[in-house]
Amino acid sequence: MRRKRGYVNLWRALVAVGAVTLIVATGGFAKGGFPVLSYVDTVRSNLRFVVDSLCMVDDEAHALDAFFDELNLLSEGKDTVISVVHLGDSHVQAGFYTGRAMRLMHAHYGNAGRGWVAPFKLTKTNEPDDYFISSLVKEWTTGSCIQCNKKSPVGLGGIGLQTASPFVNFDLSIAPVNGAGYGFNRAILYRGEKAMPMLVSGMWKDSVAVSRGVVSPRLPGVVADTFRISCLTDSLQLQSTRRRQGTDSLYPASSFDNVYYGFLLTNGRPGILYHAVGLNGAMFVHYTDEGYVRQLALLDPSLLIVSLGTNESFGRRFRMEEFTGQIEAFVALVRKYMPRAAILLTTPPECYKRVWVDKRRVYVRNENTERVAKAMAAIARKEGLACWDLFSATGGKNSCIKWFNGKWMGRDRIHFTKEGYSEQGALLFKALMRLKEERDGERAVK
16 A cells, blocks of 8 residues: 555656656556656766756747757657757867767767867867877967957867968877777868868778868858778878879979868768867857858757857956847857757856955856856847756856865866766756657647
């Protein structure tokens, strides 16, 4: 009798949190009367201060429905690839936040490849730890979206590398442990129109088909060269050529303007391509450029996740109206050049800032992160966008104290540890999938 009463109480609890629809959609009850729990419920956070009920994407306008439909087609076995672009700042560039979300998406919907990789270490900044891109060239001029006066042209990853060297090479490899499962058989190199093209060197020299890119009239100045490899590999070596096609003569080195942007890695399988594009110090205004958004559109995302706002929150004269206008300008460009992409805004988590008190610098909570989060949620509702309030889900006001005391936050009290970012990535996946299952359940009931 006690067990039966327990089932009734469990059912009432599920009704209270709106989980009955989820049970119907995901298989009902198992033998013995226990409800079949969704795989989303297996994604649990180690953060005790996470507000689980707030770990769901807000999407009143149903902006994500088309994306969810595409995911369902993958689940049904359709041979297709879905592109997700996660755009952001240093929280994204590090690769830990997006890496966890990417791994979870791949585990449930298929791994179509590592996606976009950029040569950050060659720009003398941090690179995600699941791949390496090196070169014998030491002298590079780096262009970036965040530069007021860009030192070189910028590509779809937000950076560009330029060199006057008469010889250029790239050694690309997937990290053996952190990059496990991301072997590739196709690599696309994005470069400037006048940059020296590349040939394959090393072990794959005679087993790679190379297709030279052409300049698109819609995107002048950008060329995409494709390298198709006969089997999956974890590495690729490229070296430049100045040879005139079909002859033994060489073009003079001075005739080239060597600018390179990055690589797109795929494996030929159906599933998700999760492209992380992040830049240290980035804000909405840095990406709100027509030329840049046109390049980003080359990735053809079904879902564009935008994780910005932290850097804006450190502005001494932060104004809500100005910040809202910046988001609106960015969204307008995305809708113009990526009309089929669903947009998901994610608010920044709380962090600290340093201030002077009694002639010494101390850390205090950055109150502007809460204002930024509210502004992003408001503009999402106004523009019919989806929004995930990471600020509230991870504890809201004063949560930065818990992040830091729990060693989930770095010593600068702005960035997070690898483990902290991994928790955020898992929560993002959970928030998305909870909404998807709710929508699937609504359709099943109808």
